[in-house]
Amino acid sequence: MTPSARYAAAIDILDRIFDGAPAEKVLTNWARSNRYAGSKDRAAVRDIVFDCLRCKRTFMFRAGFETGRGCVMGHILAQGAQIEDFFTGEKFAPAVLSDVEFTVLQEHKGCPEFAIQLDIPNWIAPKLDAALEDDDLVPALSSLQSRGSLDLRVNTCKTTITSAQASLAKEGVETEVLELSSSALRVLTNPRRVALSEAYQNGLVEIQDVGSQMIVDALPLDTVQTVLDYCAGGGGKSLAIAARSGGSKKLYAYDQSQARMNDLPARSKRAGAQVNVLTNDPAKQKMQYDLVLLDVPCSGTGAWRRNPDGKWRFTKRDLEDLCIVQQDILRSTQNLVSTQGYLAYVTCSLLLEENENQIETFLKENPEWISLKRMRLSPSRGMDGFFLEVLQKIQL
Numbered sequence: 001m002t003p004s005a006r007y008a009a010a011i012d013i014l015d016r017i018f019d020g021a022p023a024e025k026v027l028t029n030w031a032r033s034n035r036y037a038g039s040k041d042r043a044a045v046r047d048i049v050f051d052c053l054r055c056k057r058t059f060m061f062r063a064g065f066e067t068g069r070g071c072v073m074g075h076i077l078a079q080g081a082q083i084e085d086f087f088t089g090e091k092f093a094p095a096v097l098s099d100v101e102f103t104v105l106q107e108h109k110g111c112p113e114f115a116i117q118l119d120i121p122n123w124i125a126p127k128l129d130a131a132l133e134d135d136d137l138v139p140a141l142s143s144l145q146s147r148g149s150l151d152l153r154v155n156t157c158k159t160t161i162t163s164a165q166a167s168l169a170k171e172g173v174e175t176e177v178l179e180l181s182s183s184a185l186r187v188l189t190n191p192r193r194v195a196l197s198e199a200y201q202n203g204l205v206e207i208q209d210v211g212s213q214m215i216v217d218a219l220p221l222d223t224v225q226t227v228l229d230y231c232a233g234g235g236g237k238s239l240a241i242a243a244r245s246g247g248s249k250k251l252y253a254y255d256q257s258q259a260r261m262n263d264l265p266a267r268s269k270r271a272g273a274q275v276n277v278l279t280n281d282p283a284k285q286k287m288q289y290d291l292v293l294l295d296v297p298c299s300g301t302g303a304w305r306r307n308p309d310g311k312w313r314f315t316k317r318d319l320e321d322l323c324i325v326q327q328d329i330l331r332s333t334q335n336l337v338s339t340q341g342y343l344a345y346v347t348c349s350l351l352l353e354e355n356e357n358q359i360e361t362f363l364k365e366n367p368e369w370i371s372l373k374r375m376r377l378s379p380s381r382g383m384d385g386f387f388l389e390v391l392q393k394i395q396l
Helices: 003-018 023-033 039-054 056-063 068-078 099-106 122-131 137-143 161-170 191-196 210-217 236-244 264-271 308-313 316-336 356-365
Strands: 151-154 175-177 184-187 205-207 226-229 250-253 275-277 289-295 337-347 369-377 386-393
Touching (some): 003 023, 003 039, 003 068, 023 039, 039 056, 039 068, 056 068, 122 137, 161 175, 161 184, 210 236, 210 369, 226 236, 236 250, 236 264, 236 275, 236 289, 264 275, 289 316, 316 337, 316 356, 356 369, 356 386
Parallel strands (some): 226 250, 226 289, 250 275, 289 337
Antiparallel strands (some): 151 184, 175 184, 337 386, 369 386
């Protein structure tokens, strides 16, 4: 595909997304319907679409049109290129600019309002303003307008940082060591080769954002023997806990959606880790654990750079519903923790409603719990945004 053809495909895909279809579904259907598109073409079209979703409002503002075509115009301008070089009207290329489009593009647009400038929905702007420090508001939200880096966690139970880097380098994947976490690498070249590399296939490295690794680093693992990852999802934090503890903990994983854990046994085997996958909700059992990790369902506002489509689909009602779910999980899992044990509440949200406010409500209702640690990780630090609160159950 030519660059022009890739832009034309992106316009069609974006229009379908803006009509309400999920981005991943549209991209998958497009790839299946256009077998002529090679892997590089599919990757390039996907990158254009996701860039446009991350910067939807600024791109549309710059072009002056709130359509897929307008969004792609803004994307081209953001690259410092000329729209006319791609909108040629030739075979598979977007149609040439109309007189109206040409006139609107030449108009001075002025300064966009705050929510447009930072590519966020209007309704959530005040909430983000309230949640983020004044000097971090713009840096944090600006970072969500760019593609996320690909970070790796080295499985130190099987290899060393140096050996993992050397193995990846043999396959053209260059990395750098991140000081933020003791086993973190950032991929510098050929990120799409990672999943096919021997280092990944043999369990030497796992794909995990450095922010997520820092959350595990902050857990009180030294004083516990049994750990339950209650909202385990794919099990990334379970595997990180296993590696950090050298396999010395009895580790259990549960998720209400069992399908999300389907790959966890294979991932555990590859990593040389022992993770006991639970099929029954432990909150309904009488077992207790020294540490219960609650990586609860959340808005994902701290990870919008990875899921920009979710940013535009998220509503006030969604936030209200999530807050109810989060509070229910906190209430229903507190009895899973033994006396003097720990409850670690985690989100990848930036919002007070899902973080500090939830903890304050829980502590008011449950005086037998105290807060030991609170940590906020900002996207401005080159990672996904996270919140962590470590609570301890005391004996009154």
